[in-house]
Amino acid sequence: MFSSIMKLLEAWRLSRLPYKEVVYRSIADERGRMWWGGFSRGGLGGDAQNDYELTKKALRIAKFDKSLVAIFNVLVAVIPFTAQFFGSLILGLTSAISLSLAVTFGFTALYSIQTFSSFVSAESSALLSTLPLEQRDFSLITLFSFVRSVDYIVVGAILSQTILVAYYTGSPFAVLVMLVASVVNAVLAVAVALWFSRMFTKNLSRGGRSKGNSVLRLVFIMLWGSLLMGVSLLISLPWYILPSLETVLLSSSQFSTLLFCFLHPFSAGITIANLGQPVTAWSTSLIAAVSMVGYVIVAWFAGNWMLKTVKRISHGTGVKMSRETAKDFSIKTRKPLLGYILKDLKISSRNPATAFFFALPVLETVIVSFMIANFEVLRASTLLVSSFMGGIFVLLMPLALLTAEGTGLEYTKTLPLNVNRIITSKTLISTLTYVPVPLVLLVMAFLKPLTSSLIVFIPFFVVLAVASASIFEIQLFLSSVTTGKIAAIIHDLKKLIVGVTTLIIPLAAYAVVFFVSFSHVFAVFVMGGASASELALAVYLLRRNK
Amino acid sequence: MSAPLIEASELTKQFGSVQALTGLSFQVMPGEIYGLLGTNGAGKTTTIKVITGLVEPTSGWVRVGGFDPLKHPIEVKSRIGYVAEKPILYDSLSSRDFLEFVASIRKLDQNAANRMVTQLADAFDMAKYFDAPIATLSMGMKQKVALIASLVHQPPVLLLDEPLSGIDAKSSRIVKDLLSLHTQKGGAVLFSTHIMEVAEHLCTRIGIIYQGEVIAEGTLDQLKSKTGSRSETLEEVFLKLTNEETEVADKTRILGDVFFNNEAA
Numbered sequence: 005m006f007s008s009i010m011k012l013l014e015a016w017r018l019s020r021l022p023y024k025e026v027v028y029r030s031i032a033d034e035r036g037r038m039w040w041g042g043f044s045r046g047g048l049g050g051d052a053q054n055d056y057e058l059t060k061k062a063l064r065i066a067k068f069d070k071s072l073v074a075i076f077n078v079l080v081a082v083i084p085f086t087a088q089f090f091g092s093l094i095l096g097l098t099s100a101i102s103l104s105l106a107v108t109f110g111f112t113a114l115y116s117i118q119t120f121s122s123f124v125s126a127e128s129s130a131l132l133s134t135l136p137l138e139q140r141d142f143s144l145i146t147l148f149s150f151v152r153s154v155d156y157i158v159v160g161a162i163l164s165q166t167i168l169v170a171y172y173t174g175s176p177f178a179v180l181v182m183l184v185a186s187v188v189n190a191v192l193a194v195a196v197a198l199w200f201s202r203m204f205t206k207n208l209s210r211g212g213r214s215k216g217n218s219v220l221r222l223v224f225i226m227l228w229g230s231l232l233m234g235v236s237l238l239i240s241l242p243w244y245i246l247p248s249l250e251t252v253l254l255s256s257s258q259f260s261t262l263l264f265c266f267l268h269p270f271s272a273g274i275t276i277a278n279l280g281q282p283v284t285a286w287s288t289s290l291i292a293a294v295s296m297v298g299y300v301i302v303a304w305f306a307g308n309w310m311l312k313t314v315k316r317i318s319h320g321t322g323v324k325m326s327r328e329t330a331k332d333f334s335i336k337t338r339k340p341l342l343g344y345i346l347k348d349l350k351i352s353s354r355n356p357a358t359a360f361f362f363a364l365p366v367l368e369t370v371i372v373s374f375m376i377a378n379f380e381v382l383r384a385s386t387l388l389v390s391s392f393m394g395g396i397f398v399l400l401m402p403l404a405l406l407t408a409e410g411t412g413l414e415y416t417k418t419l420p421l422n423v424n425r426i427i428t429s430k431t432l433i434s435t436l437t438y439v440p441v442p443l444v445l446l447v448m449a450f451l452k453p454l455t456s457s458l459i460v461f462i463p464f465f466v467v468l469a470v471a472s473a474s475i476f477e478i479q480l481f482l483s484s485v486t487t488g489k490i491a492a493i494i495h496d497l498k499k500l501i502v503g504v505t506t507l508i509i510p511l512a513a514y515a516v517v518f519f520v521s522f523s524h525v526f527a528v529f530v531m532g533g534a535s536a537s538e539l540a541l542a543v544y545l546l547r548r549n550k
Numbered sequence: 551m552s553a554p555l556i557e558a559s560e561l562t563k564q565f566g567s568v569q570a571l572t573g574l575s576f577q578v579m580p581g582e583i584y585g586l587l588g589t590n591g592a593g594k595t596t597t598i599k600v601i602t603g604l605v606e607p608t609s610g611w612v613r614v615g616g617f618d619p620l621k622h623p624i625e626v627k628s629r630i631g632y633v634a635e636k637p638i639l640y641d642s643l644s645s646r647d648f649l650e651f652v653a654s655i656r657k658l659d660q661n662a663a664n665r666m667v668t669q670l671a672d673a674f675d676m677a678k679y680f681d682a683p684i685a686t687l688s689m690g691m692k693q694k695v696a697l698i699a700s701l702v703h704q705p706p707v708l709l710l711d712e713p714l715s716g717i718d719a720k721s722s723r724i725v726k727d728l729l730s731l732h733t734q735k736g737g738a739v740l741f742s743t744h745i746m747e748v749a750e751h752l753c754t755r756i757g758i759i760y761q762g763e764v765i766a767e768g769t770l771d772q773l774k775s776k777t778g779s780r781s782e783t784l785e786e787v788f789l790k791l792t793n794e795e796t797e798v799a800d801k802t803r804i805l806g807d808v809f810f811n812n813e814a815a
Contacts, residue, residue: 330680333671334664335650343654347643354642354683412640415696418602419655420627 015141019148073115074156080107081164085172097172098283101165102273105185108161109193109269112154116197119153143315150314154194162186173280181279185272185296188303192268195306198313261288271295340421344429352408352433361404365440368394372444382452384459384524387445388511391466394441395473399503401434402474406481423482423549431474438470456524461532465510468535473506475542479549510534552580553616555707555738556601561610562762563596570596571607572762578738578755580706583729585753586742587788593762594742595635598711601740602632614707628656631700635711635742637692641685645676645695648684652699663702670698674721690716697725708732708739714748726752750784760792 084103137145162183169182264270265288274292277283284292338346352358372390379386409416416426442463449460477499513534518527556578563571571593578584586594599605601612603619603626611618617625639648653663671680674694679687684695693716700708708729714722729739729752743749749756750770757767766776774782777790789795 328681329677330646333646333668333676333680335646335653335667337650337658337660337663338654340655340657343651346654347640347647347651350647351640351642410641411638412643414604414634414638415640415699416655417604418627418630418632419652420624421655422624 015144016148019145019152022146022149023152070156074160077108077111077157078160078164080111081161085168097280098273098277101276102270104165105189105269105272109189112157112190112193113197115157116154116194117200120198120201147314158190169276175280178276178279182276188299189269191303191307195310198310265292266295268299341425341428344425345432348405348429348433352405358404358408361401365437368397369440369444372441376448382449382454384455387459387462391463392511394438395466395470395507398434398438398470399473399500401437402430402477405430405433424546427475427478427546430478431471434474435471438467442467458524458528461528465531465535468539469507469510472538472542473503475546476506477503479545506538554579555615556740557613559611561600562608564608570762574763576757576764576767578740580736580738581733582754583733583739583741583752585749585756586759587749587756588759589744592759594759595711598709598742601709629705630707630709631705632709633696633700633711633713637696639684639695642683644681644683646680648695649699653702656703658703666702667698670701673724690718693717694721706737711742746785758788758791766791
């Protein structure tokens with residue numbers, strides 16, 4: 005017994021080695037950020053030359069990221085319960101538990117997806133494989149290194165949910181069931197993330213030029229984007245559906261209640277809430293409880309599948325790469341800017357961390373449509389707010405495109421390439437992802453009456469502001485080199501603040517002029533002028549680059 | 551006499567507390583393969599990075615085809631083909647995607663680029679790997695992709711940092727022959743290596759770089775004459791010039807004692 009515990013502890017200690025490798029691979033792209041400094045003739049810093057320092061930095065960043073996500077995960081797990089704490093009637097324990105589980109599921113899956121791609125693709129255990137270890141110990145160490153990726157996040161969510169249920173119900177049995185439900189939730193989230201990461205890596209690793217493979221890759225990129233987008237919706241939509249959720253969950257007469265009884269995490273929510281104090285008909289709780297047992301069984305199988313998958317990875321058979329023989333070696337040359345744009349699109353859509361940005365147009369369209377669907381008349385204020393909301397998402401795109409360059413940037417810097425081409429490429433891609441917003445608003449303008457026909461130009465002026473904001477953000481990024489996570493966050497915040505300000509100025513110009521003159525014509529004219537001036541300034545700064 | 555294609559004068563480079571280059575100077579003339587020969591950490595990679603414009607020197611200057619890489623980066627980068635010590639390319643792109651990107655940025659003619667890529671890729675036996683993501687390629691295959699990318703625009707200056715590491719014998723021979731042809735047509739090659747045999751057989755002139763400066767340069771015969779013996783190999787010449795001959799002998803003796811005496815015991 006004692007020796008088994010010692011063996012487990014030793015395996016846990018050794019698992020830090022493959023875990024370090026996974027972390028380093030997933031954060032190695034940070035190195036690319038340091039290399040951007042070369043464009044401003046800063047050259048490489050001493051740190052960038054030192055792989056040991058870089059690895060230590062990567063681990064510190066990973067710990068910081070993991071802790072931050074864990075704290076955030078605990079917060080989102082706790083928030084649904086707080087309404088009850090303050091005596092709100094909107095949210096009962098059933099919906100609080102369900103929402104808490106749903107949101108932590110989303111966050112755990114989202115974080116895991118980012119990390120597991122490295123775990124699946126990296127030969128994370130390659131170093132260990134040279135040591136005289138038994139295969140069982142080797143698999144155990146790999147499993148622990150996998151667990152290390154999500155330990156804080158999962159433990160934080162499970163503990164906070166269990167403690168809150170203990171506080172609200174005071175029932176030991178309810179606490180036990182909540183513990184089981186939280187564990188099931190975490191296992192399912194991690195299994196979904198591992199499955200997605202595996203599929204993504206497998207399909208991207210295949211390469212090949214056949215149309216079938218290209219379509220397959222596109223499908224998986226879209227699936228990837230949809231999953232992440234789904235998580236984003238999961239985070240925001242509960243707050244829209246909250247007021248009616250409790251009613252729907254607890255109404256005994258509705259078919260939808262029955263449906264929720266079969267769905268995780270609602271089945272858990274209904275079961276646990278009823279253990280504290282009966283809130284639904286006994287038949288409803290029984291169905292929910294049986295359904296929950298079903299999910300426990302599913303989680304058991306999912307857990308086994310994960311163990312087998314991790315074992316396969318440790319044996320080096322995680323993802324099989326297939327290669328197609330090229331029929332010819334022909335290449336297509338394009339104009340340099342188009343060549344750069346295509347390269348940007350390819351690398352960012354194949355990078356698990358940035359691929360989801362291609363779902364941005366869909367996300368923006370959904371949000372904007374949601375925002376204006378309920379208005380009978382389209383007012384300037386509605387268009388201003390919806391355009392701004394859509395634009396905010398786009399401001400993340402240039403930074404993501406820069407990060408996606410990763411280490412390959414060092415090669416690009418040896419090509420006869422003007423930095424303006426890089427900025428233009430990323431600005432065009434970012435701006436194009438925003439275009440669906442004005443188009444949706446234009447369609448809405450045809451369907452709904454407007455307070456003034458001229459206000460239809462508002463979103464199109466915002467397109468100019470988005471382009472200017474992207475240029476300013478990238479210029480700022482290229483003009484300096486940051487080292488250390490905190491400095492990088494502050495630096496990123498500065499860029500975002502500049503971006504948001506650029507986006508706000510034309511909108512504020514419209515609002516101020518309208519309140520002074522009460523003239524839509526004049527306000528639209530001034531807004532157009534402000535957007536055009538911003539773009540002119542951005543282009544001027546762009547042209548000053550060597 | 552024609553002007554040098556690569557010229558470095560009194561280059562120094564400080565990385566924090568590390569002095570990577572300490573007043574390095576040399577010239578590479580058209581038609582020359584100049585071998586930078588040095589131990590690990592001698593400053594070979596830093597020198598090549600300074601010439602490409604990737605690293606700014608702390609002091610000193612560089613000219614490539616008469617242009618300063620810092621003041622005229624586009625002119626310099628149009629004239630060079632570069633292969634890094636570790637081929638860091640875009641991992642998610644396939645070799646085809648990557649070469650399309652490079653050819654587009656270099657504004658190459660479609661037919662000329664196609665011809666070059668087809669011939670080089672065929673010579674390097676890349677059919678099985680041409681559409682696979684670069685991340686999945688072996689070190690040698692990545693090196694081949696980087697070599698094709700450096701040659702596709704037929705630049706006058708080639709900057710090759712350990713270009714043969716990981717490459718099979720057949721491809722290695724092709725590369726060496728290509729470099730000879732390149733210099734016969736008036737091109738220049740700066741070739742960094744720590745493998746003596748490669749430098750001995752391939753390079754027109756050799757610069758021995760030690761602790762960030764060129765301590766001796768010339769043809770193999772000129773280097774041999776500096777050590778006073780014409781029958782020595784380049785390795786022996788190198789160890790004598792870097793004053794490492796005695797150190798190597800001492801360390802070999804100690805290691806021999808540790809390994810073989812223990813085994814015998």
